[in-house]
Amino acid sequence: MEILMIEDNESVCEMIEMFFLKEEWQVVFSHDGKKGLDIYFADPEKWDLVILDLMLPTLDGINVCKEIRKSKSTVPIIMLTARDTESDQVIGLEIGADDYVTKPFSPLTLVAKIKALMRRTNQFYKQSEENKELSDDIVQTTFLTMSVKTHETTLYDKALDNLTPKEFDLLYTMAKSPKQVFSREQLLQIVWNYEYFGDERTVDAHIKKLRQKIDTIGPQVIQTVWGVGYKFDDSGVER
Numbered sequence: 001m002e003i004l005m006i007e008d009n010e011s012v013c014e015m016i017e018m019f020f021l022k023e024e025w026q027v028v029f030s031h032d033g034k035k036g037l038d039i040y041f042a043d044p045e046k047w048d049l050v051i052l053d054l055m056l057p058t059l060d061g062i063n064v065c066k067e068i069r070k071s072k073s074t075v076p077i078i079m080l081t082a083r084d085t086e087s088d089q090v091i092g093l094e095i096g097a098d099d100y101v102t103k104p105f106s107p108l109t110l111v112a113k114i115k116a117l118m119r120r121t122n123q124f125y126k127q128s129e130e131n132k133e134l135s136d137d138i139v140q141t142t143f144l145t146m147s148v149k150t151h152e153t154t155l156y157d158k159a160l161d162n163l164t165p166k167e168f169d170l171l172y173t174m175a176k177s178p179k180q181v182f183s184r185e186q187l188l189q190i191v192w193n194y195e196y197f198g199d200e201r202t203v204d205a206h207i208k209k210l211r212q213k214i215d216t217i218g219p220q221v222i223q224t225v226w227g228v229g230y231k232f233d234d235s236g237v238e239r
Contacts, residue, residue: 001025001026001048001049001118002025002026002027002028002046002047002048002049003020003025003026003027003028003047003048003049003050003051003114004027004028004030004036004039004040004047004049004050004051005027005028005029005030005050005051005052006029006030006031006032006033006036006037006050006051006052006053006056006061006064007029007030007031007051007052007053007056007080008031008032008053008055008056008057009031009053010031013029013031015107016107016110017029018107019107019108019110019111020111023111031057032056032057032058032059033056033057033058033059033060033061033063033064034058034059035058036052036056036064037059037064037067037068040068041071044071044073044075047075048075048076048118049075049076049077049078049114049117049118050068050075050076050077050078051077051078051080051110052064052065052077052078052079052080052097053079053080053081054079054080054081054082054092055081055082061079061080061081061092062091062092062095065077065079065092065095065096065097066095066096068096069095069096069162069164072161072162074151074162074163074164074165074168076098076099076117076118076164076165077096077097077098077099077164078097078098078099078100078101078110078113078114078117079092079097079099079100079101080100080101080102080103080105081100081101081102081103082102082103089102089201089202089205090201090204090205093201093202093205093206093209094205094208094209095209096164096209098117098164098165098166099113099117099166099192099202101113116192117192137149139172139175139176141175141178141232141234141235142234142235142237143155143156143157143218143221143234143237144171144175144221144232144234146168146171146172146175148172151168153168153171155214155217155218155221156217156218156219158217158218160213160214160217162213163210163213164206164209166191166192166206167206167209167210167213169191170187170191170203170206170207170210171210171222171232173187173190173191174222174230174231174232175232177232178231178232178233178234178235179231179232179233179235180231181225181228181229181230181231182229182230182231183228183229184200184203184204184229184230185200186229187203187229187230188200188202188203191203203230207222207230210222218237219237219238221233221234221237
């Protein structure tokens, strides 16, 4: 796995590098936001994961993340923040980060989160060796079609582009069971894996961003069931 870590604290980088080498992960470090972004865009297809500090010289992590997502890249992004505040975490998730880790953190916790994130992401890209039937790779409802194999999503006969891996996973999970209500805890377990140590704000932030992208195409298909959670339903949509 090829990882780009943009973090200005060299001591943190040195510590993390030891743990990554143990996992046989290749990592390139940048200690500057703009330089890190330049490294990323020099070969965007190279990177399997970006780890991004919130506070960086020349260009902060929020703007680095925005630029990556503006390019329609779906590379998984984990954001590091030294501030344990709801606003920082939610902003990071809303602009396209897939997860966050609050400093100070244990390297083992970061490694566990990376493994959980990549396992879930790869599951949607990898074709099953045991069952290659196309029906297992496609979800189709009244107005939505999603392909796990190609990672393409069509809604109202229009391409729903630029979904992050987590946004794709959320929509896919709910669309597989239309009208079923999923609690936030269930979505955390299914989409972020049982090893994910997070809170319900993570789900809310991703749902908000996903809804914004759906709104640009047509009527909303993700509904809030107050006091319970969320569900997908396009059966009664009028276009």
